[in-house]
Amino acid sequence: MTTEHRTRPGDSRRSTTRLTRWAVSSLWPNQRLRWTREGISYLVVWFGLLATGLYQQINLILLVAGLAAGPVVASIFVSAAMLRRLKITRRVPAYVFAGESLWIDYVLQNDRRWTAALALIVQDDVTPVDRSIAGAGHTSPRVFFPRVPGRDRSQIRWEGVGPSRGRYIFKSLDLGTRAPFGLLERRVTLFEADSLLVYPRIGHLTRRWHLYEREASETRRGRRHERSAQQHEYHGLRDYRPGDSPRWIHWRTSARLGQPMVKEFEQQHEQDIAVLIDPWLPRTKVDPKQREAVEKAIEFAATLCYETCRHAGRRILLGWTGAVPGVRQGPGSVKILHEFLSQLATMRPSAEGGLAPLLDALPPSTLRESLIVVISTRPINLYEEAEKSSRLSETSARGVIGRVTLLDVSRGDLTDLIQFGESGLTRVGQADSPADLVETPLRAARPSSSIGEPPIATRPGRVSPGSRDEMEPRP
Amino acid sequence: MNFYAVYRLSFYLMLFLATLVLSIDSTDANRIAMLYPVVMAVVCGIAHLTVDKYPKLGLSNTAANVLGPCAFLLFYVEYRYDESLLLLGLGHVLFYLQLIKILRPKTTRDEWVLLLTGLVQVIIGGVISQSDVVGMALLSWALCSLWVLALFTLRREAERVRPTPGTTVFPAIDDEAPYPGLINPAFILASLRVAATTFALGGVIFLVMPRRATLGMATKGGAMGTHLTGFDDEIKLGQLGEILENDSVVMTVEMSDEEGKSIVPRPDLLWRGVGMARYDRGRWRKQQIRPSKFPFDFPRRVRESRLIRQQIKLEPTDNPVLFGIRPILWAESPSKPFAPEFNNIDGSIYRSDTRPVSIDYLVISSVNPDQGQPTELFPETEILNDLRGIDPKLKALLRPIAEKVVEGIDPGDNVARGRRLESWLRDSGQFHYTLQLDVIDRDLDPVADFLINRKEGHCEYFASALALLLRSIDIPARLVNGFKGGDWNDLASVLNVRQKHAHAWCEVLKSVTPDKPNAPPFWVTLDPTPGTARDESVAKIGGISTGMRQIIDFVRYVWVFYIVGFNYERQQRFLYEPIRLLIQEAKHGFQMIEQGFRAIRDWMFHFPNLSSFFSPRGFLVSFVSLSILYAVGRLVWSLTRKVRRRWRNPHADRSAMAVGVLFYRRLVGLLEGCGLERPDWETPREFARRAALFLAGNGSGYESVADVPPLVVEAYYRIRFGHEELETESFAMLESRLDALETRLQPTP
Structure with missing residues (x-):
């Protein structure tokens, strides 16, 4: 976006349109001037000088006062000239994980022939769309362009920590300068809207969770063995337990050890999983701990989805309660993970709805055979919910309840199941960072600023090649 | 080139200029001032080599x-030494404190302080003296300060804008x-x-700053004004020669006629200063002073005379003498303490306040030299005896000697006799100028030595000789000291009168009795040099080429x-007067245009x-009026629609699309x-399907x-992607269905 015009769709060349545009931009200027601290001090001294000169009528002091006024008046014009013919482009990732590294690239292009752009400050504003999310607040990235020569461009990358989950919008950014004398600061506000989706924080599922999961999977009733165990990968051996299929017995080891040993498969990877989240919050008198519980629930759900989608082939379903319960499902993939994370990122707590309507909305296959993980922020009686459900008969309800892992966050059920590492900046580059698995695509730069532009060198401080949208999938 | 090195050197240069x-x-006031x-400069150089590179070496x-x-102690010593130097002493305190800060x-923040103390020093310098050398130094300082301020801002900005804790910026600022x-050249050019x-x-602001009409017109030049030798109460013959070899400017004159048009003066113009009456053994004494006001009805005279x-x-001098072309009709100064006064004994002008300040004054003289000096008193007997x-x-x-020269001329014709003697001294070839x-x-x-033995000298000797020769044959005469000519500057259209233009001439009284009662005496100017x-x-x-002198004089003129x-x-x-004139002209022009329009309107719309x-004229008027009305209406309607569209939805221009x-x-x-919210990954159609299921x-x-x-x-898809236009009925139907949806979704009480 250039500093001279705001982006308007349409490219009408009609004079009336131009006239209207000019009139609107004149009536609603996007530039503003303000005194700096130094400028105010300077003004005070100048007034003293002027008063002395006028009182004494000494022309030499009046001359000094006049010349001293020159920089103030010149600042008005020169600062405007300094911001002329500049283009600022913001490149933001389409999404980022909360607590992970957030980077934003700012590219300043100077279209002037000779004059360098000096000492320019870009001040951005990232605003959460939903302020009710705990921890969601403003972030104001600020970068400084010391010098951009004429007909050149410069890129500066700002890096910070991703804020809390949610959708964030970039409404406008300010390009400011105090050049040439530091007495006045001129800022031009450029309306360059953009958005950023901050996915929930991803943690590490603990060994305890994996044990829970395995137990739930193994002890479930009505499980089906139509899938051949031979097709699955086993990762170890364990003692035989009642109910284990004789086909799983590893005869050679059993013979060697003198006790029955069975092969332990990665069954949890094979079995479909349904993650049902109940982000309940009371309508009034919300305790901060309850808000925190909602966030924990969402983070756990996100981590679960993330872990599940790491291995392709396993079907996963994400369901959520609320006034309108929602369900998304599909085979584990990066694409479905993005969908789930987007949903979880913007998920709002609700005082309405319950598990029963959600159970009604689940596909029959899920009710029949999936491992169901219910994450709630309130105590839930599964039998009561099953009774409320219009789709579950008594028999099927028993079967479903047998496959449900119920986690009540308000009770602290998640404490031992998930762990979080350190904040994002320290994790950049680590192999297990979620950002590494789900490659973060760049949000495309505005077409207006990339069309016809020359290729850009990729040396430090320069702009990297334009959009990577074509190279990387977007959710 | 290293930014900080340039910045530091510029900063120190600015401090040096402020001290200068x-x-x-x-x-004059302080002998070691230039130290x-x-x-x-020396301290700045030391600081640059030591403390600026290795801060540990600082004080x-x-x-x-x-x-x-100690700085204040030095100030006290200076003040005790000469109490009149309080202001200069304060400037020196700032200087000492600056030295400490620099080291x-x-x-x-310290640099801001240094910058401001430099400014205060400059102000003090400006108050102490307003000479052109101070002005040149001040302008150099101002130019340097601008440069430093710009570099200072760059430096400060680089330090100010640091990444906030928890954030990083790449590439980081070096x-x-x-x-x-x-x-680089581009930066220097910019x-x-x-x-x-x-x-x-800054210059424009300086020019428009309000000035008071009555005060402050006299401005200080240096610490001390120049003493003009030859214009004291008593002068020794030959003293004038001292200033004849001096090139300093005494006064700068703008000359115009009665209509205010600039005129080029004659090269032999005489700037009358002081009249000398008594002569005693090589010493002339000034005539006594009897102050009187200028009694002329000045505005009326302007209409009558050329x-x-x-x-x-006038540059600062400690002499009370003011100069002007005789006959002087009027003289005034905007500065009351230095207002010219008229001496009706010898027709000269002077000022009472002899403080060495620069004075602005206006003299209006008659072009006619035969008019005599109005209101000058006819010499009384005692004065006549002196003359x-x-x-x-x-x-x-x-x-x-005199009688021999004037032989044959009517003894009653003082002027003729005087002219003969003047001619003898000037043109006979017996006397030479040196x-x-x-x-x-x-x-x-x-x-007598000049006339009899030496026969060479400067103007003072020639004029004295003529005056005494006339007196020797009982003709009243007096010596007048002033200036003759000056250096005319074509660029500025001003005359620079320098000390070297000092001149002496003689005035002879035409008649010892008034021609008419109360008529002023008629003194005839004779210049025998x-x-x-x-x-x-x-x-x-002087020794400067004419071209260079023109330029220097022009700069000086602008400054002065x-x-x-x-x-x-x-x-x-x-x-302000040209602006007022311009406004009046513009007003007049608009009035003319208005009158023209009014005449056209009267002609067009006058139907008795x-x-x-119902005539061709009526048809024409009706047609033109309605056409204009229609065009204006269309324009207003078009603009209103556009503005409304933009106001409602700035991102859509086309009406169908917008709908x-x-x-x-x-x-x-x-x-x-x-x-029900549509996530990013859901298309509007999918969303609609989901919404329908939800509603159902x-x-x-x-x-x-x-x-x-x-x-x-579906309608949206047809418009947005199909580029179709919906019929009005379809829009109405959609509108009604949406209304129904809205009504249904409203919570029931």
Whole structure:
């Protein structure tokens, strides 16, 4: 976006349109001037000088006062000239994980022939769309362009920590300068809207969770063995337990050890999983701990989805309660993970709805055979919910309840199941960072600023090649 | 080039110039004044090599705390030495404190302090002296300050904008070289452009600043004014020769006629100063002073006579004498304490306040030299005796010479006799002009020695000789000291009168009795000095080529008249009066245009009766009026529509598109209200399907509106992607269906 015009769709060349545009931009200027601290001090001294000169009528002091006024008046014009013919482009990732590294690239292009752009400050504003999310607040990235020569461009990358989950919008950014004398600061506000989706924080599922999961999977009733165990990968051996299929017995080891040993498969990877989240919050008198519980629930759900989608082939379903319960499902993939994370990122707590309507909305296959993980922020009686459900008969309800892992966050059920590492900046580059698995695509730069532009060198401080949208999938 | 090195050197240069402004014109008051800038330069150099590179080498806090009071102690000593130097002493305190600051490690705050103390020094320098040398130093300082301020801002910005904790920026700013490649021709050119803009704006602001009409027109020049030898109460013959070899400017004169048009003066113009009456052994004494007001009805006289207006800027002198062209009709000064007064004994003008300040005054003289000096008193007997007074011995020596020269001329014709003697001295070839004076006979009176023995001298000898020769034959005569000619500057259209233009001439009284009662005496000016020889002598002094002198004089003129001497009167004359005139002209022009339009309107719309309206003229008027009305209406309508569209939805221009999008947005808004939001990954069509299912599954009347989302989205698709235009009926139907949806979704009370 250039500093001279705001982006308007349409490219009408009609004079009336131009006239209207000019009139609107004149009536609603996007530039503003303000005194700096130094400028105010300077003004005070100048007034003293002027008063002395006028009182004494000494022309030499009046001359000094006049010349001293020159920089103030010149600042008005020169600062405007300094911001002329500049283009600022913001490149933001389409999404980022909360607590992970957030980077934003700012590219300043100077279209002037000779004059360098000096000492320019870009001040951005990232605003959460939903302020009710705990921890969601403003972030104001600020970068400084010391010098951009004429007909050149410069890129500066700002890096910070991703804020809390949610959708964030970039409404406008300010390009400011105090050049040439530091007495006045001129800022031009450029309306360059953009958005950023901050996915929930991803943690590490603990060994305890994996044990829970395995137990739930193994002890479930009505499980089906139509899938051949031979097709699955086993990762170890364990003692035989009642109910284990004789086909799983590893005869050679059993013979060697003198006790029955069975092969332990990665069954949890094979079995479909349904993650049902109940982000309940009371309508009034919300305790901060309850808000925190909602966030924990969402983070756990996100981590679960993330872990599940790491291995392709396993079907996963994400369901959520609320006034309108929602369900998304599909085979584990990066694409479905993005969908789930987007949903979880913007998920709002609700005082309405319950598990029963959600159970009604689940596909029959899920009710029949999936491992169901219910994450709630309130105590839930599964039998009561099953009774409320219009789709579950008594028999099927028993079967479903047998496959449900119920986690009540308000009770602290998640404490031992998930762990979080350190904040994002320290994790950049680590192999297990979620950002590494789900490659973060760049949000495309505005077409207006990339069309016809020359290729850009990729040396430090320069702009990297334009959009990577074509190279990387977007959710 | 390293940014910080350039910045530091510029900063120190600025401090040096500030000290120079303070000191350059105070050498008379303080003999070691010029040592201050030198010390500043040396200390800055030391600081640059030591503390700026290795902060540990800077002055410690303790040392600075000890040296601070020492600065004030030095100020006290200076003040006790000469109490009149209080202001200069204050400037020196700032200087000492600056030295301490410079020798310490400096933060940006310290640099601000140094910058401001430099400014205060400059102000003090400006108050102490307003001479042109101070002005040049001040302008250099101002230019340097601009440059430093710009570099200072860059430096401060690089330090100010640091990443906040928890954030990083790549590439990070290099602390050593925050602006790589900054100093290049483009930057210097841009800086010069900014400096020119700033100076021009500053100059305009200076010019429009309000000036008071009554005060402050007299401005200080140096610490002391120049003493003009030859214009004292008593002068010794030959003293004038001292200033004849001096090239300094005494006054600058703008000359115009009665209409204010600039005129070029004659080269032999005489600037009358002081009249000398009594002569005694080589010493002339000034005539007594009897002050009187200028009694002329000045405005009326302007209408009657041809005049010469002389706007004179007199450089600071300690003499009360003021100069002007005779006959002087009027003289005034905007500065009351220095207002010219008229001496009706000898027709000269003077000032009572002899403080050495620069004075602006206006003299209006008549073009007619035969008019005589109005209101000058006819010499009383006592004065007349003085004007004829000559030592008997000297008279005995001179009378034979004079009588021999004036032989055959009517003894009653003083002027004719005087002219003959003038011609004899000037043109006979017996006497020569020289500034080298050698006394041949010390026993003789210097004038007699000149006439009899030496026969060469400068104007004072020629004029004295003529006056005494006339007195020896009983003709009243007096010596007048003043200036002759000056250096005319074509660029500025002003006359610069220098000390070397000092001149003496003689005035002879035409008649010892008034022609009419109360008529002023008629004094005839006689200049016996050989003109060519004098001009050659004057031209030799100075030694600057004419072209260069023109330029220097022009710069000086601008400084003297439009900066230091830019007073209320000049501001009115050069700024506000032309603006007023321009406004009046514009007003007049608009009035003419208005009258023209009014005439056309009267012609067009004047229909005395109804039948006259039904005529070709009436048809034409009706047609033109309605056409204009129609065009204006269309334009207003078009603009209103555009503005309304933009106001409602700045992102859509096409009306159909806008309507389609609005419908869709309304649907989205309604569904959002009941908790149905469309995520990014869901297409509008999928969303519509989901919404329909939701509405259908909700029961209790929602089924009736379950078809609305797909309906609206399909219409939206047709407009948005199909580029189709919907019919009006379709729009109405969509509108009504959306209304139904909205009604249904409203919570029931």
